[in-house]
Amino acid sequence: MSDRETVDFLAGVPLLxxxxxxxxxELARVxxxxxxxxxxxxxxxxxxxxxxxxIVDGTVSASVQVTGGxxxxxxxxxxxxxxGLIGVLDGEGHATSVRVTETATVLAxxxxxxxxxxxxxxPSAFRLKRHLATLLAARLRSQLEYLAxxxxxxxxxxxxxxxxxxxxxxxxxxxxxxxxVRRMATFHDFDPLALWxxxxxxxxxxxxxxxxxxxxxxxxTAYYLTINGAVEKVIVRGDRRIRVGLAGPGKxxxxxxxxxxxxxxxxxxTRERALLLVVPRDLFGRLFNGEDTVSRGFxxxxxxxxxxxLRETLRPCARLAASR
Amino acid sequence: xxxxLAYLGEPLPVEQLLFDTDNSLVRQSYSPRLMNTFLNLAGFxxxxxxxxxxxxxxxFTYRATALPSFDRNLRxxxxxxxxxxxxxxxRGVTYSGEAVVADTNLHPFxxxxxxxxxxxxxxxxxxxxxxxxxxxxxxxxxxxxxxxTTDSEWIYALILSQLDDPYGVPETRELAEATADALRxxxxxxxxxxxxxxSPVNLCVGTGRSVxxxxxxxxxxxxxxxDEMLETDLPFVSLWYAIGGAYTEQDGSWxxxxxxPPRSVIIASEPLTADFSSWLEVPEYSMxxxxxxxxxxxxxxxxLDV
Numbered sequence: 001m002s003d004r005e006t007v008d009f010l011a012g013v014p015l016l017x018x019x020x021x022x023x024x025x026e027l028a029r030v031x032x033x034x035x036x037x038x039x040x041x042x043x044x045x046x047x048x049x050x051x052x053x054x055i056v057d058g059t060v061s062a063s064v065q066v067t068g069g070x071x072x073x074x075x076x077x078x079x080x081x082x083x084g085l086i087g088v089l090d091g092e093g094h095a096t097s098v099r100v101t102e103t104a105t106v107l108a109x110x111x112x113x114x115x116x117x118x119x120x121x122x123p124s125a126f127r128l129k130r131h132l133a134t135l136l137a138a139r140l141r142s143q144l145e146y147l148a149x150x151x152x153x154x155x156x157x158x159x160x161x162x163x164x165x166x167x168x169x170x171x172x173x174x175x176x177x178x179x180x181v182r183r184m185a186t187f188h189d190f191d192p193l194a195l196w197x198x199x200x201x202x203x204x205x206x207x208x209x210x211x212x213x214x215x216x217x218x219x220x221t222a223y224y225l226t227i228n229g230a231v232e233k234v235i236v237r238g239d240r241r242i243r244v245g246l247a248g249p250g251k252x253x254x255x256x257x258x259x260x261x262x263x264x265x266x267x268x269x270t271r272e273r274a275l276l277l278v279v280p281r282d283l284f285g286r287l288f289n290g291e292d293t294v295s296r297g298f299x300x301x302x303x304x305x306x307x308x309x310l311r312e313t314l315r316p317c318a319r320l321a322a323s324r
Numbered sequence: 325x326x327x328x329l330a331y332l333g334e335p336l337p338v339e340q341l342l343f344d345t346d347n348s349l350v351r352q353s354y355s356p357r358l359m360n361t362f363l364n365l366a367g368f369x370x371x372x373x374x375x376x377x378x379x380x381x382x383x384f385t386y387r388a389t390a391l392p393s394f395d396r397n398l399r400x401x402x403x404x405x406x407x408x409x410x411x412x413x414x415r416g417v418t419y420s421g422e423a424v425v426a427d428t429n430l431h432p433f434x435x436x437x438x439x440x441x442x443x444x445x446x447x448x449x450x451x452x453x454x455x456x457x458x459x460x461x462x463x464x465x466x467x468x469x470x471x472x473t474t475d476s477e478w479i480y481a482l483i484l485s486q487l488d489d490p491y492g493v494p495e496t497r498e499l500a501e502a503t504a505d506a507l508r509x510x511x512x513x514x515x516x517x518x519x520x521x522x523s524p525v526n527l528c529v530g531t532g533r534s535v536x537x538x539x540x541x542x543x544x545x546x547x548x549x550x551d552e553m554l555e556t557d558l559p560f561v562s563l564w565y566a567i568g569g570a571y572t573e574q575d576g577s578w579x580x581x582x583x584x585p586p587r588s589v590i591i592a593s594e595p596l597t598a599d600f601s602s603w604l605e606v607p608e609y610s611m612x613x614x615x616x617x618x619x620x621x622x623x624x625x626x627x628l629d630v
Contacts, residue, residue: 046599065601070582180547183554185360229545230560230608246608248545249558271609272544315605 001056001105003028009056009107013080015131019124027117031107042083042098042106049087049094051108055079058104062096064318071097072321074143074314085136088114090307095314126291129299133288136306137259143313144235144244144265148216150320151237155216155267166213166221170205173275176227186250186304190297197294198301201287202279207270213254214268220257223284225301226250229274233266233309245312246271252305258284259302325362325556326431326593327352328445330528330535331410332614333588333621334570338372338410339402341571342392345578345596350392353414358562358594360555364416366423368392369430371441372407373532381493381532383409383441387430408616411530413443418552428472432530433480435469439493440484440531444476445593446524446541446561448510449548450517451475457513458482466490482506483529496534496615496622503529503536504611507630514542521546524561528591534615537591539563539606540628563606565591567623585620 001009006028010016016024031054036042042053045065053060059078063071074096077083087094088111118125118132148155178199181187187195204227207213214220216235224231226247233245233253244266247253257264258281279287287298329349331341342350347357353364369387374380384405392398392414413431417423431443448454458478459467463485470477484490486502494502507525514523524541541561547554569583571590579602580588590596591612595603606612611628614621 045601177549180549180554184558185555226545228547243607246560248560272546274545319604 001033006031006033006107013054013082015082015128015135017131018127023124027109030113031109034106034108036100036104036106038100038103040100042100043094045095045097046093047087049084049091049111051110052082052084052088052114053098053106053108055081055083056105056107058100058106059102060098060104061101062098064096064314064321066318066322070322072318074317074321076101082135085132086307086310089303090311092311095311121291121293121296123291126295126299129296129303130288133259133299133302133306136303136310137256140306140310140313141256141260141262141265143310143317147242147244147313147316147320148235148237148265151235151240151242153237155236170207170276170278173204173206175199175204176275181227184250186301189300191293194293194297198287198297199277201283201294202277205276205278207274207276209270209273211270212267213270214264214266216265216267217263220254220264221281223252223255223258223279224268225252225277225279227275227277229270229272231274231276232269232271234269236267242316244316245309251308252301255284255302255305259288325359325364325416325447325553325561326443326445327356327359327364327414327416328431328443328526328528328593329410329412329596330443330530330537330591331407331589332530332535332616333408335375335406335408336571336588337403338370338405338407339399340578341410341590341596342370342402342412343399344573346598347594347596349412349414349592349596352594353392356594357598358559359416360558362416362553362556364414365391366415366417366425367427367430368395368398368412368414369432369443370410370412371432371434371530372405372412373409374405374407376406381439383434383532385434387427389425389427389430409530409532409535411441411443411528411535413445424473426472429474429477431476432528433477435466435480435484437491438484439491440487440499440529442476442480442483443528444479445526445563448475448514448523448525448542449521450519451478453517454513454519457516458509461485461509461513463490479506479510479525479527482509493531493533496536496613499529499531499534500536500611500613503527503538504628504630507538507540507628511542511630521548522557524557526561526563526593534613535589535591537563537606537612538610538628540609540630544608560608562593563591564593564595564600564603565589565606565612566595566603567621583620586623587620589614589621589623
């Protein structure tokens with residue numbers, strides 16, 4: 001594969017869309033091309049995430065350890081797809097083991113090199129963060145759909161107009177003390193002024209326990225961030241349900257729908273009484289598509305949340321895969 | 325805050341759970357992986373049932389306020405005991421002059437003559453305000469046995485008080501119901517006193533034949549202002565389990581062998597290995613029950629709505 005071919009290949013990768021040719025040529029120089037034979041392992045789950053891999057050709061299988069020393073395959077990836085993103089982004093060890101199932105050529109990008117692409121205030125870094133959020137939201141949706149199918153039946157969400165009214169009916173509340181918010185891990189790296197900008201961007205509401213804020217299958221009208229209390233994210237089919245996440249303080253929900261324009265993949269119900277920051281759709285759009293420090297922090301918060309949710313959701317997916 | 329561990333299954337040298345793995349319970353006393361800002365340096369305790377020992381229904385008991393990592397007696401004993409049921413605990417307390425580090429506050433709690441023991445990971449905020457309202461829910465003879473200053477010992481007395489016979493070995497179902505009932509009483513007493521801040525109650529309750537564990541928190545996500553434990557309490561207090569045939573070392577790594585039906589289960593605040601991959605997270609707001617039966621290990625998880 002010549003340098004020219006590498007650049008052409010990178011130009012077709014959705015995550016890198018919008019980068020100019022000089023940028024891609026620079027990226028091609030720092031990526032390491034490898035041919036990996038069928039049966040070989042790129043890395044094991046839990047390994048130090050030193051790199052991610054872009055698949056040029058061939059196929060790889062991602063698997064997760066399940067109890068009893070077994071591994072369950074949770075997906076396959078091929079040309080143009082990326083593996084190893086979660087570990088490289090959150091630094092907590094590769095989320096899956098990746099084994100080559102059909103001899104593959106991969107372009108490996110080191111963690112620090114990838115971090116450099118995301119750093120800074122230039123438009124390309126913002127664009128990459130948005131592409132990343134879109135890609136991760138699609139992966140999350142795919143994992144959630146896999147779980148939903150296992151329950152059988154169809155989601156029974158409220159009619160769309162009812163879902164849209166939910167936010168308006170909640171009781172307004174005062175903003176939280178910013179010293180409390182700053183102690184949440186979510187906001188440790190947030191620039192203080194940007195945090196203030198973010199915290200004053202929406203409306204605060206109080207919500208009693210047991211309230212459905214978002215229904216699977218209905219469009220989300222807002223991004224919700226839990227300040228106090230907890231919100232369960234569930235998939236419900238008749239009397240069967242899977243809890244796919246718990247949004248406690250500093251965790252968000254409702255944004256997948258706002259990123260990709262599709263209906264919500266989960267139902268969100270307050271488990272505890274909750275104080276929530278509600279960022280309506282239009283404001284979400286401005287924050288998501290902006291290119292200032294507030295938007296940068298906001299995109300980081302979404303990215304962290306997606307990482308954590310993807311890791312959480314992998315577990316029931318693995319259990320399900322192992323049981324089949 | 326603390327760390328808890330329960331084991332039920334095939335005979336297993338206790339040292340393998342306490343010392344040998346790279347995130348063993350003793351290691352969690354000075355280097356917990358899933359706790360922010362706190363260490364667990366206020367003592368160690370365990371109850372270990374060994375069916376080959378004299379009076380096998382009575383567990384080996386070891387409790388000491390010494391740091392377990394430097395406790396040679398603990399190492400010696402744990403290398404000689406192969407247990408089919410273990411409940412163990414390393415205690416963490418707030419770094420303040422009000423904390424009482426004493427033998428009487430060490431878990432697992434076990435009143436003389438009783439067959440149930442309890443270890444607790446969590447804390448009931450503003451416990452001093454509710455302590456004496458719990459009296460009416462605790463049998464008088466049990467209340468008289470409370471020696472320490474912890475909320476956990478009261479939870480223990482409360483659970484025993486919900487059993488038909490506090491000194492017998494309850495069926496697993498009865499023990500599970502008693503535990504859930506005790507949590508409901510705590511919820512009601514908290515409400516009566518207007519206490520509405522986060523109070524995690526992760527419990528391991530054991531009898532030698534069965535273990536009941538909970539992962540719950542009252543008012544999760546709500547904290548008092550200037551809370552010194554905030555960073556520790558912001559994430560839901562963790563609880564994990566590994567289930568399968570037997571817990572063994574293979575090629576330098578510890579894990580459960582496959583087992584269907586399962587024969588052994590470990591329940592712990594944190595996985596006992598840095599590699600979490602073969603461990604499962606206990607869902608928030610849920611209860612686990614495990615029981616040794618002639619056919620293997622009966623194991624269930626269920627939602628706990630308290």
